[in-house]
Amino acid sequence: MAIKDYIRERFFPHIWCPGCGHGTVLNSLLRTVSQLGMSRNEIVMVSGIGCSSRISGYVDFHTLHTLHGRALAFATGVKLSRPELNLIVPMGDGDALAIGGNHFIHAARRNIDLTAIVMNNRIYGMTGGQYSPLSGHGTLATTAPYTNIDYAFDTVELATAAGASFVARSTTYHVQQLAKILKQAILHEGFSVVEVLTQCPTYFGRKNRLGSAADMMEDYKNNTTPIGSKAKKENPDLIERGVFVQKEIPEYCSEYDKIIERAMKGK
Amino acid sequence: MKTENIKFIQGNEACVEGALYAGLDFFAGYPITPSTEIAELLSRRLPQKGGKFIQMEDEIASMSAIIGASLTGSKVMTATSGPGFSLMQEALGYAIMTEIPCVIVNVQRGGPSTGIPTHVSQGDVNQTRWGTHGDHAIVALTASNHQDVFETTVEAFNISETYRTPVVLLYDEVVGHMRERLRVPETGELPLAERLRTSVSEGVDYHPYLPREDGRLPMSDFGGVHRYNVTGLFHDMWGFPSDNPKVVHGLLRHLVDKIQNNVNQIARFKEFYLEDAECILISYGSSARSARHVVEYLRPRGERIGLLELQTLWPFPHDIVNEKCANAKYMVVVEMNMGQILREVKRAVKNPERVFLANRIDGVFIAPRDIRDILRIIQGKGV
Ligand SMILES: Cc1ncc(C[n+]2csc(CCOP(=O)(O)OP(=O)(O)O)c2C)c(N)n1
Ligand code: SF4
Numbered sequence: 349m350a351i352k353d354y355i356r357e358r359f360f361p362h363i364w365c366p367g368c369g370h371g372t373v374l375n376s377l378l379r380t381v382s383q384l385g386m387s388r389n390e391i392v393m394v395s396g397i398g399c400s401s402r403i404s405g406y407v408d409f410h411t412l413h414t415l416h417g418r419a420l421a422f423a424t425g426v427k428l429s430r431p432e433l434n435l436i437v438p439m440g441d442g443d444a445l446a447i448g449g450n451h452f453i454h455a456a457r458r459n460i461d462l463t464a465i466v467m468n469n470r471i472y473g474m475t476g477g478q479y480s481p482l483s484g485h486g487t488l489a490t491t492a493p494y495t496n497i498d499y500a501f502d503t504v505e506l507a508t509a510a511g512a513s514f515v516a517r518s519t520t521y522h523v524q525q526l527a528k529i530l531k532q533a534i535l536h537e538g539f540s541v542v543e544v545l546t547q548c549p550t551y552f553g554r555k556n557r558l559g560s561a562a563d564m565m566e567d568y569k570n571n572t573t574p575i576g577s578k579a580k581k582e583n584p585d586l587i588e589r590g591v592f593v594q595k596e597i598p599e600y601c602s603e604y605d606k607i608i609e610r611a612m613k614g615k
Numbered sequence: 616m617k618t619e620n621i622k623f624i625q626g627n628e629a630c631v632e633g634a635l636y637a638g639l640d641f642f643a644g645y646p647i648t649p650s651t652e653i654a655e656l657l658s659r660r661l662p663q664k665g666g667k668f669i670q671m672e673d674e675i676a677s678m679s680a681i682i683g684a685s686l687t688g689s690k691v692m693t694a695t696s697g698p699g700f701s702l703m704q705e706a707l708g709y710a711i712m713t714e715i716p717c718v719i720v721n722v723q724r725g726g727p728s729t730g731i732p733t734h735v736s737q738g739d740v741n742q743t744r745w746g747t748h749g750d751h752a753i754v755a756l757t758a759s760n761h762q763d764v765f766e767t768t769v770e771a772f773n774i775s776e777t778y779r780t781p782v783v784l785l786y787d788e789v790v791g792h793m794r795e796r797l798r799v800p801e802t803g804e805l806p807l808a809e810r811l812r813t814s815v816s817e818g819v820d821y822h823p824y825l826p827r828e829d830g831r832l833p834m835s836d837f838g839g840v841h842r843y844n845v846t847g848l849f850h851d852m853w854g855f856p857s858d859n860p861k862v863v864h865g866l867l868r869h870l871v872d873k874i875q876n877n878v879n880q881i882a883r884f885k886e887f888y889l890e891d892a893e894c895i896l897i898s899y900g901s902s903a904r905s906a907r908h909v910v911e912y913l914r915p916r917g918e919r920i921g922l923l924e925l926q927t928l929w930p931f932p933h934d935i936v937n938e939k940c941a942n943a944k945y946m947v948v949v950e951m952n953m954g955q956i957l958r959e960v961k962r963a964v965k966n967p968e969r970v971f972l973a974n975r976i977d978g979v980f981i982a983p984r985d986i987r988d989i990l991r992i993i994q995g996k997g998v
Contacts, residue, residue, distance in 0.1 A: 356844075358853075358855075359855055388842055389838065389839070389840060389842065390838070392837055392838070394683070404844070405844055405846070405855060405856065408842055409842055410837040410838065410842050410843070411842070411843070411844045411845065412683065412686065412837070412844075412845045413844065413845065413846035413847070413848070413856075414679065414682075414709065414847065415679070415705055415706060415709055415847060418675060418676070418679045418706065421671065421672075421675065421676035421677075421679035421680050421683075422679045422680065422682060422683035423683060424643075424669070424671070424676070424679075424680050424683065425641070425643060425679065425680030425681055425682065425683025425684035425685075425691075426683040426684065426686060426687055426837060427683075428641070428667050428669055428680070428684065429640070429641050429667060429683070429684035429687040429688075429689045430687040430688075430837070430838050432838070433687075433837070433838050450672055450673065450676075451672065451676055454671075454672040454676070604662075604667065604669075607662050608662040608665055610662075611659070611662035611663045612662070612663060612665070614663075
């Protein structure tokens with residue numbers, strides 16, 4: 349199906365600022381879904397609250413726009429109840445890892461088959477530029493006027509430690525790679541996490557004097573490198589992109605099917 | 616003759632039996648005294664019928680998970696007590712706003728905070744009504760014995776499906792843990808309300824939030840042929856966010872009216888010796904057991920006393936309470952809190968100055984003797 353068949357044109361224009369990276373994530377995701385030839389009826393998109401979470405309104409899937417931080421918990425209910433559905437859960441960095449951090453690590457630990465997309469703009473966009481757990485030490489935000497003294501999570505390390513069976517990172521600059529990774533993540537059976545570095549020129553960019561959206565994307569090009577590259581060895585500050593974890597371990601809903609079998613046999 | 620299905624069990628177990636009878640498919644919860652037995656029992660029973668049980672990481676997640684599961688067409692429930700119920704409030708409001716059927720059991724213990732976990736209280740009555748933010752309506756049912764726990768649990772699912780609303784089952788520690796006899800009704804003996812699904816066919820526009828003439832909203836399961844948006848923001852008939860004042864006003868009125876306009880249909884209550892009663896005890900949950908005992912004790916001794924046992928606490932049946940109390944000289948509300956239903960009764964009757972409170976707030980079950988002692992004091996005042 350063509351990409352435009354996957355969107356709800358009636359609900360455009362979208363709410364995002366010019367230059368916001370979230371639209372690029374939407375674009376890559378729809379290209380992926382279209383390439384995979386998935387039917388709209390088999391996809392459920394669950395999101396939380398934030399600029400990023402508004403993505404669910406624009407796609408013509410079954411869409412559930414929930415509470416700040418709780419998307420993965422709602423998605424767990426949908427998935428366990430109807431395991432044949434494909435669950436895609438886009439979240440902001442605050443949504444996924446501040447208020448939703450507990451649900452994030454537990455969904456990873458269970459290895460339930462959800463595709464979690466962390467749209468990491470290092471800021472709370474929707475509420476106007478407060479620091480997030482991914483802003484990082486030394487950044488500026490409306491609630492860190494003197495400079496942020498909180499250290500950031502590393503989404504990839506956190507997801508890996510929590511037990512996610514697929515963990516990857518890309519950026520809005522690397523759209524080809526992003527689409528490829530999203531495809532792998534959706535096809536992966538188990539909990540998959542894709543962190544996407546996505547620019548918020550309006551708040552993170554402006555507060556931290558990073559220039560225009562194009563400048564910020566240029567930074568993604570210059571400050572990131574493929575996993576294990578020579579460049580990384582020479583410059584450890586570079587952020588790695590690619591698939592960090594991909595392992596086959598039993599998925600939660602299939603495991604629960606075995607519980608049902610045992611219970612029905614009376615064992 | 617068929618042997619009846621008689622069990623000698625805890626109230627929490629009667630609730631589980633009722634939920635399964637009503638067709639429960641999905642339960643998500645987090646352990647907390649005195650409700651934990653419900654989760655334990657369902658972890659065993661649900662997979663036996665192909666249903667799903669999941670222990671979530673907290674009560675916020677539990678409430679969220681059942682809402683998600685309900686959208687796929689499952690009948691869903693969670694169970695908790697005070698601290699967990701507090702954590703559920705935001706998602707409870709979400710279920711109200713999005714009109715997703717679900718049942719929440721709160722087996723009450725003493726609060727605030729961690730309070731007195733293994734002791735009884737009825738202190739969450741007002742939290743149930745007002746706990747989530749914003750104007751809204753809510754349905755809450757309760758019961759005083761296991762047969763009624765079973766029936767109100769079934770009724771909770773029926774109301775939840777009929778009105779597309781969360782329903783809170785407000786039990787308490789005494790009812791939850793006490794053991795007594797339950798006769799499990801035969802299949803078909805109690806009516807079951809199934810989900811009203813849309814008859815709109817594939818390819819035709821389905822408006823998930825456009826009420827029918829009778830106010831009901833036919834649903835379409837997630838995963839089915841109709842794709843739509845569900846959001847906790849004010850939304851239009853498509854389920855898409857809107858801040859149009861007409862849309863906001865219309866939706867809020869719809870959410871409140873669909874419950875408040877059906878107060879009498881939702882009201883469940885029992886009455887004992889009300890016809891000629893000069894004194895009417897008004898009670899609910901486990902305290903109604905003691906109140907009933909007092910009435911049965913004093914009647915043969917010549918006192919014209921009766922009991923109105925409420926099973927629907929919210930929406931509060933003001934008209935029914937007013938009508939039942941019209942000829943009484945005075946009313947005594949028996950409850951284990953500082954007067955949460957007392958306030959509603961005072962608001963309901965024509966003579967609020969003649970409504971008194973018989974309560975205990977020390978974690979100890981209110982016994983018939985406690986009520987009789989308080990009655991003597993009230994009567995001593997010359998009512
Ligand atoms: C319980 C609760 N607390 C706070 C908020 C306010 N709030 C809305 S979105 C948001 C943060 C958004 O940041 P992020 O999740 O990173 O997404 P972004 O907007 O940057 O895409 C906050 C704090 C809320 N809606 N609910
Ligand atoms: S505030 Fe930032 S995250 Fe939100 S839409 Fe604007 S650019 Fe995007």
